Amino acid sequence: MTKQADELIHRESLEGRLLFAVPKKGRLNSATLNLLEGADVQFRRENRLDIALVKNLPIALIFLPAADIPTFVGEGRVDLGITGWDQVKEYDARVRSYDRTRRVSLVNNPDEAEDLKVGGCDRVMDLGFGACKLQVQVPEKGAYATTQDLVGKTIGTSFVDLAAEHFAKLEMGIENSSNGGAPVIAKKLRTKVIELSGSVEAACALGVADGIVDLVESGETMRAAGLKAIDTVVESQAVLIKSRSPSNPEMINLITARIQGVITAQKYVLCQYNIERSRLADAKAITPGKRAPTITSLDEEGWVAVSSMVVKKELAVVMDKLTAVGAQDILVLDIHNTR
Numbered sequence: 001m002t003k004q005a006d007e008l009i010h011r012e013s014l015e016g017r018l019l020f021a022v023p024k025k026g027r028l029n030s031a032t033l034n035l036l037e038g039a040d041v042q043f044r045r046e047n048r049l050d051i052a053l054v055k056n057l058p059i060a061l062i063f064l065p066a067a068d069i070p071t072f073v074g075e076g077r078v079d080l081g082i083t084g085w086d087q088v089k090e091y092d093a094r095v096r097s098y099d100r101t102r103r104v105s106l107v108n109n110p111d112e113a114e115d116l117k118v119g120g121c122d123r124v125m126d127l128g129f130g131a132c133k134l135q136v137q138v139p140e141k142g143a144y145a146t147t148q149d150l151v152g153k154t155i156g157t158s159f160v161d162l163a164a165e166h167f168a169k170l171e172m173g174i175e176n177s178s179n180g181g182a183p184v185i186a187k188k189l190r191t192k193v194i195e196l197s198g199s200v201e202a203a204c205a206l207g208v209a210d211g212i213v214d215l216v217e218s219g220e221t222m223r224a225a226g227l228k229a230i231d232t233v234v235e236s237q238a239v240l241i242k243s244r245s246p247s248n249p250e251m252i253n254l255i256t257a258r259i260q261g262v263i264t265a266q267k268y269v270l271c272q273y274n275i276e277r278s279r280l281a282d283a284k285a286i287t288p289g290k291r292a293p294t295i296t297s298l299d300e301e302g303w304v305a306v307s308s309m310v311v312k313k314e315l316a317v318v319m320d321k322l323t324a325v326g327a328q329d330i331l332v333l334d335i336h337n338t339r
């Protein structure tokens with residue numbers, strides 16, 4: 001079959017399906033695929049094909065670079081997407097920058113006012129992985145101590161529009177603008193923002209930039225490059241986003257509920273133990289559960305069995321406290337899914 005024929009068949013088979021964009025590689029790829037598996041989204045991705053039809057739901061997965069996903073969702077070409085919040089904010093900043101340019105040109109061409117507003121995506125939920133911060137970084141032993149010191153200097157980044165807005169606000173004296181993204185008036189930026197597509201941390205040492213705006217998770221990359229963070233532009237994690245005009249809102253609700261179930265299951269474990277009824281009040285205070293613990297009688301006078309969901313991160317402390325109030329036979333079970 002020719003590649004063209006293959007593509008045509010694919011385009012036709014997308015009819016009636018919800019389009020769901022997921023990161024095709026990089027930091028968010030494997031956690032996203034795990035999430036889809038947990039939500040029972042079944043698909044087989046053919047080698048090198050960026051579209052996969054879901055076998056058990058009317059959905060097609062579109063594999064895209066994380067940075068492009070907000071554009072596809074924001075322009076309504078794709079209904080749902082998973083990407084980093086940093087990428088969504090960069091897209092928003094790009095749209096605002098485009099809007100400002102258009103506003104200036106509209107002074108001369110008022111008839112074009114119709115296409116002033118381009119797109120936008122809504123955050124459906126945080127996904128609890130891919131946490132990192134987009135930070136302003138400078139050489140550890142350099143002359144710059146605050147972001148203000150970098151005004152008028154050169155900044156290297158992959159997030160050009162967020163960086164430009166950040167410095168524009170500083171230049172205009174609107175630090176920490178309360179609406180989180182007030183349109184900055186179109187005026188020439190004194191700070192020079194240059195676009196780098198990767199290995200941004202090398203820019204200062206190589207004399208390309210005075211400071212950088214880049215992602216920090218553990219801080220290892222930053223420290224290895226002799227840099228320190230002096231400001232945070234965005235706090236990020238992976239998010240589920242949707243277009244403002246989705247083709248199938250019911251399917252979006254279904255996928256959202258399934259993903260929420262997987263996330264909750266990952267966050268909690270099921271804790272079971274036996275305790276004397278006389279100590280039950282103390283134990284219930286330690287394991288109140290999501291709504292309430294399940295209490296069942298044991299085939300032994302004066303004893304009960306308790307079953308309760310516990311936040312995974314707090315488990316060790318909870319078990320210490322349960323032991324202290326007399327709980328016995330404590331069992332901890334993984335939860336695969338929950339609604």
Ligand SMILES: Nc1ncnc2c1ncn2[C@@H]1O[C@H](COP(=O)(O)OP(=O)(O)OP(=O)(O)O)[C@@H](O)[C@H]1O
Nearest residue numbers: 025026027028065066084086087130131132215217
């Ligand atoms: N060190 C990190 N820790 C946690 N999350 C990160 C980290 N670096 C990036 N991310 C998140 O993953 C998203 C995608 O970044 P990643 O570098 O994997 O992109 P990519 O699509 O592989 O592009 P490229 O490799 O071309 O830079 C980022 O926008 C951010 O939300």
Ligand SMILES: O=P(O)(O)OC[C@H]1O[C@H](OP(=O)(O)OP(=O)(O)O)[C@H](O)[C@@H]1O
Nearest residue numbers: 198199200215216217218219220221222
């Ligand atoms: O704080 P850390 O845990 O060290 O993580 C931060 C690094 O991770 C990302 O880069 P990535 O490794 O994805 O490669 P890139 O530079 O090619 O984007 C980011 O751009 C930083 O360089």
